[in-house]
Amino acid sequence: MSKIAIYPGSFDPITNGHVDVIRRAACLFDKVIVAVLSNVDKQNMFTVSERLALIKASTADIPRLEYDSFDGLLVDYAAQKKVTAIVRGLRVVSDFDYEFQMAMTNRQIAPQLETVFLMTDAKYSFLSSSLVRQLAQFHGTINQFVPGVVAQALEKKFRG
Numbered sequence: 167m168s169k170i171a172i173y174p175g176s177f178d179p180i181t182n183g184h185v186d187v188i189r190r191a192a193c194l195f196d197k198v199i200v201a202v203l204s205n206v207d208k209q210n211m212f213t214v215s216e217r218l219a220l221i222k223a224s225t226a227d228i229p230r231l232e233y234d235s236f237d238g239l240l241v242d243y244a245a246q247k248k249v250t251a252i253v254r255g256l257r258v259v260s261d262f263d264y265e266f267q268m269a270m271t272n273r274q275i276a277p278q279l280e281t282v283f284l285m286t287d288a289k290y291s292f293l294s295s296s297l298v299r300q301l302a303q304f305h306g307t308i309n310q311f312v313p314g315v316v317a318q319a320l321e322k323k324f325r326g
């Protein structure tokens with residue numbers, strides 16, 4: 167049976183930290199579905215299709231990826247896609263509380279679904295989409311934090 171994982175997230179926008187996690191996950195599974203959560207409650211900078219396009223362009227060299235978006239419960243989406251595991255990235259200790267709570271809740275609802283945590287590269291341990299958005303808003307340098315296409319998209323957003 168092929169082992170399929172989902173890497174869910176807001177990816178608003180995708181950062182080098184996300185790309186690092188995707189690259190690691192692609193080595194572990196037969197297929198990784200990078201799935202953008204289209205959460206209507208959340209104020210996002212990029213639309214779901216913009217976020218998907220940026221993810222695709224940023225991960226074009228990584229094999230065995232699939233791209234999708236979903237709303238509603240992650241466990242329902244995972245069941246529909248017949249996945250083995252959910253992949254989440256862990257940065258600093260502060261991620262742990264929330265991720266632990268989510269993983270435990272998901273296990274209660276769907277016991278067969280494992281959550282796999284991948285540790286980010288140390289150089290991305292402080293990096294988040296919100297930090298990148300703030301920097302871009304005030305025209306800070308973001309080139310070292312995000313793929314080139316994302317830097318261009320942010321620049322375009324905040325130009326003028």
Ligand code: ADP
Nearest residue numbers: 174175176177183184254255256286290293294
């Ligand atoms: P969410 O809104 O679901 O937290 P994000 O797009 O912020 O979505 O993050 C998706 C996943 O990627 C989460 O598991 C998050 O912890 C992880 N992640 C975010 N930034 C990094 C990073 N710099 N290094 C490793 N993992 C990260």
